[in-house]
Every structure is written in C-alpha cells, then in structure tokens.
Amino acid sequence: MFRLLSFLLLFAIITGCKCTKSTDLVAINQHDYDIIFDIRYATSNNFLGRKIYENANVYLHKDAAKNLKIATLYADKLGYKIKLFDGFRPLSVQRKLYTEVSNEIYVSNPDSGVASHTRGVALDVTLVDKKTNKELDMGTEFDSFEEKAHHNPNIDPKILQNRTILAGIMAISGFTPLPSEWWHYNLRIYEIYPDYGSKYPKM
Ligand SMILES: C[C@@H](N)C(=O)N[C@H](C)C(=O)O
Numbered sequence: 001m002f003r004l005l006s007f008l009l010l011f012a013i014i015t016g017c018k019c020t021k022s023t024d025l026v027a028i029n030q031h032d033y034d035i036i037f038d039i040r041y042a043t044s045n046n047f048l049g050r051k052i053y054e055n056a057n058v059y060l061h062k063d064a065a066k067n068l069k070i071a072t073l074y075a076d077k078l079g080y081k082i083k084l085f086d087g088f089r090p091l092s093v094q095r096k097l098y099t100e101v102s103n104e105i106y107v108s109n110p111d112s113g114v115a116s117h118t119r120g121v122a123l124d125v126t127l128v129d130k131k132t133n134k135e136l137d138m139g140t141e142f143d144s145f146e147e148k149a150h151h152n153p154n155i156d157p158k159i160l161q162n163r164t165i166l167a168g169i170m171a172i173s174g175f176t177p178l179p180s181e182w183w184h185y186n187l188r189i190y191e192i193y194p195d196y197g198s199k200y201p202k203m
C-alpha cells in the first residue's frame with residue numbers, strides 16, 4: 001500500500017511538472033493567431049546586427065496569449081494586423097541585450113526582478129495596414145533606443161495617431177504601455193507572473 005501511494009505521489013509530481021511547462025508558456029503560431037511574425041532576434045535585422053535566437057518560435061504565458069488573441073480581433077475590425085517582434089525571452093538573451101545597451105530605460109536589468117519578457121508576459125509589436133500591407137509610421141524603428149521612441153503627446157500628429165491606435169488596441173486587450181518604447185507592452189499586473197527565463201532557455 002505504501003509503495004503504491006509513493007508511486008502515485010511520484011507520478012503526480014512528474015506529470016505536475018510537465019503540466020506547468022506545457023500550460024504556462026504556449027507557442028504562438030500562424031495557425032492560431034492572425035498576426036505577422038517578424039521575430040527580429042531570430043534574424044540579423046536587429047540592433048545587434050546578428051542572430052541571437054536559434055529559431056523564430058515564439059512563446060507567451062497563456063494569459064498573455066489569450067489577450068493577444070483579443071488584440072488581433074480589435075486590430076482586424078479596425079483594418080490592421082498586429083506584427084510581432086518578440087515575446088518570451090530567455091534570461092541569457094535578456095542578459096546579452098542588457099550587456100550591450102546597459103540602459104534600464106531601454107533594456108530591463110535581468111537581475112532587477114522587473115523584466116517582463118522573461119516572464120512571458122511582454123510583447124514587442126506594431127501595426128500593419130491590411131489594405132496597403134505597410135507598417136504604420138510610429139516615428140522610429142523597432143528597438144530604436146532614443147527619446148523619439150518615447151510616448152509623448154508633442155510629436156507629429158500622424159505618428160501620435162498611429163501610436164494611439166496601437167495603444168488603444170493593446171489597452172482594451174489588457175496590456176499596458178512602456179513610456180520609453182512605443183512597441184513594448186506588458187500584460188497588466190505583470191509582476192505577479194513567475195520568471196521563466198532561466199527555466200526555459202530554449203523551448
Ligand atoms: C530590448 C527591447 N526590445 C525591450 O524589450 N526592452 C524592455 C524594456 C525590456 O527589456 O524589458
């Protein structure tokens with residue numbers, strides 16, 4: 001009897017661990033999400049000029065994934081598609097980016113406990129016009145670490161309008177903006193989510 005109970009306990013622990021992995025972070029794929037994928041760190045088209053991810057697979061915490069789906073519906077109704085630049089980020093990559101930039105306004109310090117990409121609840125996104133297939137003009141490129149990328153009401157009205165459309169879609173879907181990066185959104189109250197960055201270096 002004791003043996004059976006021990007076996008069942010061991011089985012529950014093992015399957016429970018697997019459960020945490022497979023249900024917390026989920027893959028974001030073309031089949032389930034009507035978005036455009038442009039995972040920049042899986043290419044050399046990023047501020048480092050070299051590929052950092054081995055592949056372009058994207059993962060998000062299931063709560064963020066659910067809200068991203070809602071955002072795609074709002075975007076679609078308004079005539080846009082969401083383009084995704086990044087989602088879950090392994091700790092090693094967060095560290096690499098931080099070492100290169102060394103500015104916590106633009107890259108979260110991996111040791112500060114405030115990083116949201118490593119929790120799987122941050123998204124780097126923009127909008128594409130469905131009619132023209134062109135990205136909206138947001139005033140700067142993605143990962144342009146300068147003041148022009150900050151949210152600011154005193155910018156060109158067209159750029160302000162574009163950023164505000166993105167902010168509206170994301171806000172109504174449960175995300176909050178980062179003041180210093182027009183492309184970065186955190187799931188609301190992201191601090192409650194655990195950090196998966198070192199647990200899942202590569203999914
Ligand atoms: C590096 C940039 N794309 C980014 O995501 N910055 C925020 C602040 C972060 O690293 O959490």
Ligand SMILES: [Zn+2]
Pocket residue numbers: 086117122123124183184185
């Ligand atoms: Zn980001």
